[in-house]
Amino acid sequence: MALDPGFAGRTYPPTAVYEVGREKIREFADAIGDPNPVYRDPAVAQDLGHRDVLAPPTFPIAITWPAALVIIDDPELGLDFSRVLHAEQRFVYARPIYADDQLTATVVIEDVSERMGQGFLSTRTDLVTVDGEHVVSGYSKLVVVGAGQEAQS
Amino acid sequence: MIKFADVAKGDVLPAQTFPIRRVDLVKYAGASGDFNPIHWNERFAQSVGLPDVIAHGMFTMAEAIRVVTDWCGDPGMIVEYQVRFTKPVVVPDGVAEDSGARLTVTGKVSAVNEDGTVRVDLTAMSGPEGAEKVLGLARAVVRLP
Numbered sequence: 001m002a003l004d005p006g007f008a009g010r011t012y013p014p015t016a017v018y019e020v021g022r023e024k025i026r027e028f029a030d031a032i033g034d035p036n037p038v039y040r041d042p043a044v045a046q047d048l049g050h051r052d053v054l055a056p057p058t059f060p061i062a063i064t065w066p067a068a069l070v071i072i073d074d075p076e077l078g079l080d081f082s083r084v085l086h087a088e089q090r091f092v093y094a095r096p097i098y099a100d101d102q103l104t105a106t107v108v109i110e111d112v113s114e115r116m117g118q119g120f121l122s123t124r125t126d127l128v129t130v131d132g133e134h135v136v137s138g139y140s141k142l143v144v145v146g147a148g149q150e151a152q153s
Numbered sequence: 154m155i156k157f158a159d160v161a162k163g164d165v166l167p168a169q170t171f172p173i174r175r176v177d178l179v180k181y182a183g184a185s186g187d188f189n190p191i192h193w194n195e196r197f198a199q200s201v202g203l204p205d206v207i208a209h210g211m212f213t214m215a216e217a218i219r220v221v222t223d224w225c226g227d228p229g230m231i232v233e234y235q236v237r238f239t240k241p242v243v244v245p246d247g248v249a250e251d252s253g254a255r256l257t258v259t260g261k262v263s264a265v266n267e268d269g270t271v272r273v274d275l276t277a278m279s280g281p282e283g284a285e286k287v288l289g290l291a292r293a294v295v296r297l298p
Contacts, residue, residue: 031184036222061185065185086210089214090235095229
């Protein structure tokens, strides 16, 4: 299945609203083993000038990755998920994610290419509040192994 | 808390070593929603050509930035963070307390910018001898007070 460069620029509709919540942030901080109280205690976060507990820097992936599955599931693109590798990740933050945020994710395919039998996809996912404030963008580079060849059955 | 005026190019951040056990990957799968079996099922991992279960790249990315957030004191100061996943972190099974893998992360200030930010370059090492570089181009931009 060859990757069609014509998909560059494709933008998917915003996802349903994701309500962040203090307990989800705590669960994520526990899962990465980070004891920092700023992820758990509103008073500590407020002492640093934040309005609520904030999420760890890589927390946005818990929203952007499921949102980006829309690409994997796009029948027109025809990707085989088992051949997709996560090669690079970058976040650009306008501000941290807060526990009281209500966010939507909009996924964009920025670039599609193919070299030596491998497919390369660059995606951007913008997390924006329901009031339209941009919070963070996640940029992922995905490699599709063997994208230039027909799948072996 | 670190002040912008106190930071110079070449400053070294306190290094940290993070143990990674199978249970950590299971917890991370649950919290992140990434249930790819290469991160918890040895049979599956080996069937796709991996030596064993490997850590989520995003788990490694989450650990590495702790060197920066613990140094600067406020994770809200991070304005940009990126990594390239160059080598998988293999996490063997085991019952001993020290089973699994270890990830050692070091950081160094690589640029002090005129806009009040600094760039930190991170190095993340794992593997049996701790000699495998598992992240490439790992860097964070931090806005300091």
